[in-house]
Amino acid sequence: MQTNRLYILLLVLFMCLSGLSTKAQDKTTDTDIITQAKDSIVQNDNIAAIKNDSITIIQNDSIPNIANDSIALPKKKEAIEYIIEHSSQSTEGYILEDVPNKKVEIYNEAHVVYGDNDITAGLILIDYNTNIVQAKGIPDEKGKYSQLPVFKTTGNETTQDSLIFNYKTKKAIIYGLETEQNGINTLGQKTKRVNDSTIFVRNIIFTTSDPRHPDYYLKTTKAKVVPGKKIITGPTNLVIADVPTPAIFPFAYFPLTKNRTSGIIFPTYGESFNQGFFLQNGGYYLALNDYFDLKLTADIYSNSSWGFNASSSYRVKYKFSGNFSFNYDNLISGIEGFSSYSVAKNFNLRWSHSQDSKASPNSRFSASVNLGSSQYFRQSVNETNNGLGLTNTLSSSVSYYQDFVGTPFNMSISANHRQNTNTKDVYLTLPSLQLNMDRQYPFAPKNGAKKNAFQKIGLTYSLKADNQVTTTEDEFFSSKMFDKAKNGAQHNVSLSTNMKLLKYFSLSPSMSYREVWYLDKIHKEYDPVANKVVTDTISGFNAFRDYSASTSISTTIYGMFKFKNSNLKAIRHTMRPSVSYSYRPDFGFYYEEVQENADATSFQTYSRFENGIYGGPSRGVSNSLGFSLANTLEGKVANKDDLEGEDKKITILNSLNLSTSYNFTADSFKLSPLNVTAGTTILKKMNLNFGTSLDPYALKQNSTTGKLQRVDALSYLNGGPLLRMTRANFTTGYSFSNKDFEKKKEGVNTEEEEEPTAYDQDLFGADQQNTNDFSVTPEDEENTQKQKEETTDLPQYISSMPWNIRFSFSTNYTNSLGEKKISSASLMFSGDVELSPGWKVGASSGYDFINGGITYTNLRFTRDLRSWSMNFNWVPIGNYSSYYFFIGVKSSVLSDLKWDKRNVNRDF
Helix, strand or coil: CHHHHHHHHHHHHHHHHHHHHHHHHHCCCHHHHHHHHHHHHHHCCCCCCCCCCCCCCCCCCCCCCCCCCCCCCCCCCCCCCCCCEEEECCCCCEEEEECCCCEEEEEEEEEEEECCEEEEEEEEEEECCCCEEEEECEECCCCCEECCCEEEECCEEEECCEEEEECCCCCEEEEEEEEEECCEEEEEEEEEEEECCEEEEEEEEEECCCCCCCCEEEEEEEEEEECCCEEEECCEEEEECCEEEEEEECCEEEECCCCCCCEEECCEEEEECCCEEEEEEEEEEECCCCCECEEEEEEEECCCCEEEEEEEEEEECCCEEEEEEEEEEEEEECCCCCCCCEEEEEEEEEEEEEECCCCCCCEEEEEEEEEECCCHHHHCCCCCCHHHHHCCEEEEEEEEEEECCCCCEEEEEEEEEEEECCCCEEEEEEEEEEEEEEEECCCCCCCCCCCCCCCCCEEEEEEEEEEEEEEECCCCCCHHHHCCCEEEEEEEEEEECCEEECCCEEEEEEEEEEEEEEEEEEEEEEECCCCEEEEEEEEEEEEEEEEEEEEEEECCEEEEEECCCCCEEEEEEEEEEEEEEEEECCCHHHEEEEECCCCCCCEEEEECCCCCCCCCCCCCCEEEEEEEEEEEEEEEECCCCCCCCCCEEEEEEEEEEEEEEEECCCCCCCECCEEEEEEEEECCCEEEEEEEEEECEEEEECCCCCCEEEEEEEHHHHCCCCCEEEEEEEEEEEEEEHHHHCCCCCCCCCCCCCCCCCCCCCCCCCCCCCCCCCCCCHHHHHHHHHHHHHCCCCCCCCCCCCEEEEEEEEEEEECCCCCCEEEEEEEEEEEEEEEECCEEEEEEEEEECCCCEECCCEEEEEEEECCEEEEEEEECCCCCCEEEEEEEECCHHHCCCEEEEEEECCCC
16 A cells, blocks of 8 residues: 555656646747757766666656546646657666756667657756757767768658757757668758758768768758758769869759659750761750659750650559650751751650550550651661661551450450561551450260260361551551451361370361451453453452361371480480371362453453452462471480489470472372471570471573573472472571680579670670660669668679670572572670679670671670769761760669760761
């Protein structure tokens, strides 16, 4: 009983003292509080600790609430808005409470919480008379401070040398501020925190590198910080490696919003051989919302050329994402009035769209569009896509897929585009419809497996409808492009099954039926006046039907040859022969005859479907027998590294395939050429691929033209070889690096392949990316932060420099009419070497043995400067000769802090 009375007495005493403290606080102004706090921390840096306090205050006091009070009293305003919670997390620390003077000292891993304000430090002093909290670190014997104060508020965290905080007015004075706001590290000498939304700082630096040892920083004497929104500074100087530079800005503005922010994009300057000096990619970035942005830039040249670029990226999480770009160039070459004067107006449209698989499992929409002027990638001064500049084809596809749940049907609708940049021919399919039915087994039992050939009969159906347009680049996007449009629909039905034959053979018979619909047909008549055949196109529904049957039999044969007293234990040969037979009847009744000249006995045969997109019905009976043989060779060798003595399997020959056919009803050339393909891998990384076509028929000189021509006579019966090689191709590629020459270390597999770098993916080298791309996703920010952490401490190379080299060789041989000519032969290579941590040098080039010249050559130099990066790309020779230099801050927040220059030399 006495203990309980003492406990209640102490509670009452504590409440009375708290009430007196609150009244004293109300009489103190904000200015007096800050003044007293500053004088206190300056005059008495070491807080006096009361070690022999006679009264011990019980921490974490609480008064139980009376849940069911019979009299409802009016709610009074609390004297203290929040209860101050304080503790020492260290077992070596202490908490001293001076109750008469209303002060508390917390030492070693001190922690104070008041509402949304959280302070941790080595030493914290709480003064209830002035509502002041003082915090600082703990010095060691050498005077170095540890456990520096960390001040946390809602959405903000700072580290400082010391601080003075009024927990009632929420004002603070901070010395040695260190904080991070959206990637920008801030270090200030003296900071005044007015409230949660306004902070004034003196002698402050901003950097995206380590604030204590920065590679660079922006230094200013005064700044205003609005946490989570912006930083506004006075005159600012760029300092690199602690050396001030002449770059002085009258003011600076740093947006700190978590979302993307609109702003000006600074251009890149440079020089072009034909257009003169230029400013490129200058404009404005619009952060329209969290899902969609827009970048508008322009190019201007000293000879009055200009360009316009618009790009956008969009993303809705778990639904879809994509990007869009449109580029237009009006490039002038030469001087107006002279013969060398020319104007090139080129455009390019690119759109990429992908749907998240979680959005809709039964439907899918995707797009990959790349269309425009044929010469855009070859003449543009601003385009840096090397691969598209060297290719001669542009292609696009926009498709929608729908699976009809509960039925065996699915549908896809697409629009396709293909453009030859050399001939300027454009091929369009607008649109293309494909309806498919999954294989159905009408005779299969409802329950249980299919046991016989009859139950395994499968039925498939497909419908394909197309509207095809063939036009030229000049008529593209005009009404004329549809004048020669062709359309039609094709139905395909097939029946197939399979069965075992004589235990070791597999027999697979099948039947197919095709029906083709067209909306027009052609009709030919002989015009005696013009003495020629006139062709008319007649609109109206028209159709034809054909069918065929086929069967195939196949098996697998294994052969084994064993060796004695050799590391090579055995070789296994696997053969998969297949014989097929197909039959298609004659559909010549769909064909008609027309007189072709003045001779009444001279006729030509034609089909009214011959202009159709799916062709016409076949003429003549096809009775063909086909043969194919697939081979593989594998070996088994002793594995010395395996303690259990298990042999290791190796592949000697990946594939050796042969195929040919014989048409019994053909009038001539019944035997088809023998096609041979082979492929293998040697030295673990070198791929060898070979293909050839062997013709059994002979060549004979034409008595009229004097040229060789193929005749229906076997080659070996006319003094030639058994099979005559008409074409052949060979390709190989090999890549190796310094790791291939290093000795295996214990527990390390040096044969394991590395992930390809940007240079590994293309022998032409990496594309020069536009550094003004502000479309930064959260994933990009995470990758940037990860890269920043990984490059904080770079390794030091002592005796080795990482390097890698890739080779590719290809050649083609042509001898269809006795040319005996190597039509192409080229060697290409690409390699990189890291001279030191952060320094990488690479090159891509090749040699054309037929034309006797060097192919596209690209030299690249990359320097990782920790928080900065430097790149130099140089194409020294050819039509694409140019160079591009860039040095700038990696962080997207300060991406405008850069210097880049481009020089382009391209002839029209």
